[in-house]
Every structure is written in structure tokens, then in C-alpha cells.
Amino acid sequence: MHDLTEMLKGTLEGCVLEIIGGEETYGYAITRRLNELGFVDVVEGTVYTILLRLEKNGLVQVTKRPSGVGPPRKFYALNDAGREELTTFWAKWEYLSSRINNLREGGR
Amino acid sequence: MHDLTEMLKGTLEGCVLEIIGGEETYGYAITRRLNELGFVDVVEGTVYTILLRLEKNGLVQVTKRPSGVGPPRKFYALNDAGREELTTFWAKWEYLSSRINNLREGGR
DNA sequence: CTAGGTACTTTGTAGTACCGAGTACCACTA
């Protein structure tokens, strides 16, 4: 598939928020999940920078837990601010994607 | 409305391609058209940088014409490479937006 | 004890939208 990096800007963070909103989880697992979901070229480094940003912006609650199969995991869960941010993200996505689809329709 | 700048990255260029693909037009008019279409915060400077990039990448044919109501206009039309790029853009858009919508559905 | 999967960190880079200021053409009007 083509390179989606530029198109992912601004949306990937929302996707990570959505995944965390579904269940408390950690970076490595989020990356695997994104890959399964069709975001095939997203790599760990990218997800970790997003997670650090979310933490810095106070959108998540972080809990470190031992793993049993490797080094300890940092589990992320949304707090109130995070849930609000997620709602905003979907509103923006709906707005933007509808405009873009309208643009396409109009051209045919 | 919220700030869409980050989300526009990677998609705005495609929108400009689509508009040019519809009819030969120029920067100032493209900006006004985008604003009408709901991309309310897109400003001229942004559109011009995109147009210069399209020209540099050999996706458009440029023709300068006098205006009658102001300085001369630079009209842009898609060439074969531009039409191909536009097709690729919509393929990427369809791919990405369907993944994102799937992600959202899965969470409910 | 080595290899490979798991798991996180850090530094640096490239690409994109946007800001701000500037230049310049034209019509209208006081």
C-alpha cells in the first residue's frame, strides 16, 4: 500500500485515544492492534511518542505493571480530559471527512 | 469550529488537486472555494505553498493570464501525472477513512 | 549463554499547514 504517513498526521493520536478508551492497554500492544486494524506501517516509536504526549497533556492515567514475559508494561487509561478529547476528535473527524467526501461528490 | 490544521495535513493537497481537476483555476479562487466548502480556516499562504509544491513536482500545467480586476492570475490545470496523483490520493483516502471508521465502530 | 520476542526511551529528521510581512495591480471615491 502507499505511504500514509502524512495523511495520518492529526488522526493517529485520535486512533490511539480510541483504543485506550476501549480498554486499559500499553504501547507495544497498541502498536500490534493498529497493525491488525490496517495501519500496517505504524511502528512502535511513533506510538510511544504519542503516548508520552498524551501523558504530558494530562489525558491519560498511567500504571506500571510487571509483565511475566518481558520488561514491565506501562498501562494507559483515559481520564475525564482524555474522554473529552476523544469526543472532540470524533467531532473533528466527522466534520472533516464529510467535507472531503462532499468535495469528491461535487466533482463527479 | 475546532482547529483542524493537523488533521488537514496530507489531505489538503489532495483537495486542491481535486478542485484543479474540476476546472482550470488559480490560487486566490481556490482559497475562496475551499472556504465555501467548509475548510473555513484555510488561508491563501497555505494554498500558494501547495500550488508551488504541485508545480515543483510536475503535477500541473501553469498559465499566466491578465485579470482585469487585479494583478495577473496563475491558472493551474492537471497534467497526466497530476490526474494519476489525484487517483492515488482518493485511493489512500478511501483506505484510511474506512480503517478509521472501522476502528470507531469496533469500539461501540 | 545465546537468540529472539517483548517493551520502553531518546535523539534527530522530513514533511506539511500556517503566520506574517511584503509587493503589486486595479477600481472607486473624496
Added chain:
DNA sequence: TAGTGGTACTCGGTACTACAAAGTACCTAG
């Protein structure tokens, strides 16, 4: 005829984001 406002393009710099690359470290299987 000077000034204002709409039209139209250019250019230098900034902020933000996804990604690359390299490293550290834990654990199991052979």
C-alpha cells in the same frame, strides 16, 4: 490625486507530527 479596499502572488520562518535509528533491558527456549 491621494487614499482605500479588494484582488493576487511571493517568501522566510515556525510549530507540530509521524517516523527512523539506535540503544537499554526483561524474559524464555534451545
